[in-house]
Amino acid sequence: MNAPGMPNHDPSRFSYYVTDAFYADLVAAYTDWQRDDRVVDDIAVRERVRLLLEREARLLDQYRYEEWLTLYLPNFVYWVPATPDGGDPRVQVAVTFDDRRRTEDRIFRFRTGYAWSQAPPSRTVRLIGNVEVFRTASPTELMVRSNFITSEFWDNETRMLTGWAGHRLMQQDGHWLIQCKQVNLINCDQSLRNPSIIL
Amino acid sequence: MLQRSGNGGGYDWDELVQPDRVHRLIYADPEIFQRELTHVFGAVWVYLAHESQIPNNNDFITGKLGLRPIIICRDNDGKVRALYNRCTHRGTTLCRWEKGNSRSFQCPYHGWSYLNNGRIRGVPWPDGYAVDFRDPKFNLAQVPRVESYRGFIFGTLNMDAPSLANYLGPIRKPMDEWIDRNPGGKIVVCEANRLKFKGNWKLAYDNSADGYHVIYSHRSLIETEARFNDGEKGMSYYKNSPDKLAMYVAYTGNGHHYKDKRPNLQKRDGGLWAIESFHPGMEHVAEKLRAQLGARAEAVLDYAGSEPMNINVFPNLSLLGNHIQVIEPVSVDETNAVWYGTKIEDVDGTIGDDVLREINTLRMRTQEGFPNLGEVDDITNFEQIQRGLACLEDEWIYMNRGMDMPERFRTDDEGVIYGPATDEVFMREYIMKWKRLMQSEPQLTVQREP
Ligand code: FES
Ligand SMILES: [Fe+2]
Numbered sequence: 001m002n003a004p005g006m007p008n009h010d011p012s013r014f015s016y017y018v019t020d021a022f023y024a025d026l027v028a029a030y031t032d033w034q035r036d037d038r039v040v041d042d043i044a045v046r047e048r049v050r051l052l053l054e055r056e057a058r059l060l061d062q063y064r065y066e067e068w069l070t071l072y073l074p075n076f077v078y079w080v081p082a083t084p085d086g087g088d089p090r091v092q093v094a095v096t097f098d099d100r101r102r103t104e105d106r107i108f109r110f111r112t113g114y115a116w117s118q119a120p121p122s123r124t125v126r127l128i129g130n131v132e133v134f135r136t137a138s139p140t141e142l143m144v145r146s147n148f149i150t151s152e153f154w155d156n157e158t159r160m161l162t163g164w165a166g167h168r169l170m171q172q173d174g175h176w177l178i179q180c181k182q183v184n185l186i187n188c189d190q191s192l193r194n195p196s197i198i199l
Numbered sequence: 200m201l202q203r204s205g206n207g208g209g210y211d212w213d214e215l216v217q218p219d220r221v222h223r224l225i226y227a228d229p230e231i232f233q234r235e236l237t238h239v240f241g242a243v244w245v246y247l248a249h250e251s252q253i254p255n256n257n258d259f260i261t262g263k264l265g266l267r268p269i270i271i272c273r274d275n276d277g278k279v280r281a282l283y284n285r286c287t288h289r290g291t292t293l294c295r296w297e298k299g300n301s302r303s304f305q306c307p308y309h310g311w312s313y314l315n316n317g318r319i320r321g322v323p324w325p326d327g328y329a330v331d332f333r334d335p336k337f338n339l340a341q342v343p344r345v346e347s348y349r350g351f352i353f354g355t356l357n358m359d360a361p362s363l364a365n366y367l368g369p370i371r372k373p374m375d376e377w378i379d380r381n382p383g384g385k386i387v388v389c390e391a392n393r394l395k396f397k398g399n400w401k402l403a404y405d406n407s408a409d410g411y412h413v414i415y416s417h418r419s420l421i422e423t424e425a426r427f428n429d430g431e432k433g434m435s436y437y438k439n440s441p442d443k444l445a446m447y448v449a450y451t452g453n454g455h456h457y458k459d460k461r462p463n464l465q466k467r468d469g470g471l472w473a474i475e476s477f478h479p480g481m482e483h484v485a486e487k488l489r490a491q492l493g494a495r496a497e498a499v500l501d502y503a504g505s506e507p508m509n510i511n512v513f514p515n516l517s518l519l520g521n522h523i524q525v526i527e528p529v530s531v532d533e534t535n536a537v538w539y540g541t542k543i544e545d546v547d548g549t550i551g552d553d554v555l556r557e558i559n560t561l562r563m564r565t566q567e568g569f570p571n572l573g574e575v576d577d578i579t580n581f582e583q584i585q586r587g588l589a590c591l592e593d594e595w596i597y598m599n600r601g602m603d604m605p606e607r608f609r610t611d612d613e614g615v616i617y618g619p620a621t622d623e624v625f626m627r628e629y630i631m632k633w634k635r636l637m638q639s640e641p642q643l644t645v646q647r648e649p
Pocket of ligand 1: 308
């Protein structure tokens with residue numbers, strides 16, 4: 001682990017990567033990306049991406065957070081905008097805008113045994129569909145849109161959380177890893193009851 | 200068990216609200232909730248909006264006064280109004296958007312239209328009517344008294360209510376301090392973390408100055424904040440003997456109260472930033488600003504820190520950290536708790552655009568922390584109180600911490616009561632105020648433009 005002031009800070013411990021440039025790059029990547037002329041129709045690529053999303057859904061449903069985190073780059077963002085257009089996280093609060101450390105905080109919190117909003121924990125089943133993959137200007141970067149229906153059983157009832165996710169994937173050592181997961185709940189700008197699971 | 204009698208809406212309010220405890224019905228009875236919509240959310244000054252949400256003429260947002268749908272707008276002459284969002288023809292809501300800019304509103308049902316000062320502008324085929332549409336009864340109803348205190352807009356339907364300034368009374372002092380810590384005493388409301396829970400609205404109001412729940416309801420967050428063992432962060436003040444620390448709770452009258460943790464801070468620039476727990480980008484921004492601004496960086500970083508005050512303005516406004524929390528009753532056992540984020544402006548040009556942008560971005564991230572990792576546990580507990588209230592024979596809820604222990608309190612010349620941070624004195628006092636409101640018979644009116 002690196003002390004502050006050293007060049008390579010452990011992103012689990014220190015938050016140095018969420019910089020101006022990081023935000024600017026992120027906002028640009030999530031602007032005007034779902035374009036028909038960029039759809040990837042290569043079945044093999046689409047299939048790999050679909051498998052990645054399905055694996056992510058399964059790992060989250062099974063609370064296997066360490067394995068889930070291996071699907072992500074070290075410097076990632078888990079982002080749930082509070083406005084249906086996604087908004088700009090530099091000037092708006094989001095429902096959630098977590099870097100790696102805060103994501104690990106969230107997981108740590110679940111496991112303290114005192115996270116009342118998740119004691120007992122929600123049971124979830126995630127259904128993913130309409131997976132579309134989009135090219136970007138970089139050959140080592142893809143954008144993915146998928147729709148989701150997450151059934152969440154909590155506090156004696158089952159509810160449905162639904163929307164679409166925008167995954168930003170980057171290729172590293174031949175693997176596609178998630179650099180950002182933007183989760184767009186269709187009711188993101190409305191009052192949410194106990195929004196404490198990782199979507 | 201409690202019986203209903205003949206007056207004050209049929210309830211024996213002194214039986215329901217006792218010095219040390221309250222009856223379950225005040226949280227669970229739909230008829231009491233109905234009465235609150237007039238006797239509380241009607242009879243006292245209720246927070247409606249912040250002026251920064253409607254900065255320009257003809258800006259509007261929609262909201263609620265209790266359950267009454269309203270449009271809060273700045274009319275074409277710049278006057279702030281709270282119009283009933285209800286067509287005078289057959290009652291349809293006029294505006295279904297959350298915000299916008301419009302000089303007029305046209306009813307989607309038959310097309311009657313109104314100016315944003317509430318005057319009717321026209322109706323389709325008026326020749327089919329024998330009435331004179333200049334009769335004021337066709338103008339929109341509006342909240343007769345709308346006043347602002349330093350950007351915070353309140354309204355009441357009660358012509359007998361005191362002025363807003365008098366109603367707020369001594370709670371203005373902590374409000375002023377909360378406002379004035381920002382450059383030029385200015386904040387701008389931005390998006391919100393919006394939560395809801397299946398519980399009575401008072402469960403949220405009981406909670407926000409409650410220093411007693413922190414160590415346990417927020418235990419998961421306290422443990423999370425301490426997971427790297429690097430000093431006092433966030434809520435760590437509550438760990439050992441919170442009542443022995445300098446922080447305190449104060450009841451200022453009319454149901455208003457606040458908890459003030461500022462006396463625990465180190466008295467220096469950066470003292471607030473020093474206890475901030477972990478947020479995305481914080482080390483990067485802090486290092487960058489320190490390199491850029493030197494010693495001045497500490498005071499700037501404090502703008503992104505969460506002000507350690509919980510200021511509660513009865514019945515529906517709380518200033519918590521940098522948030523403006525608005526409590527919206529939905530039904531007797533359903534409530535929205537909307538945590539509006541705020542950002543600062545470089546009013547006197549001393550911060551500079553780049554630094555302002557960085558600090559506001561960081562402020563967005565610090566504001567997301569508590570609703571995500573803390574408030575969800577509280578609202579879960581509020582819901583579980585509501586569930587516990589189903590135990591019909593187990594009728595009482597206690598608010599007696601610190602009671603009959605006069606050595607724990609001090610009262611100043613203005614009648615403000617100060618006590619240790621975990622005390623329930625503010626709860627006992629505000630609920631007495633609530634009881635007096637519920638016992639009263641307020642005259643509520645709406646106004647229409649002449
Ligand atoms: S109800 Fe509005 S025009 Fe008829
Ligand atoms: Fe709390």
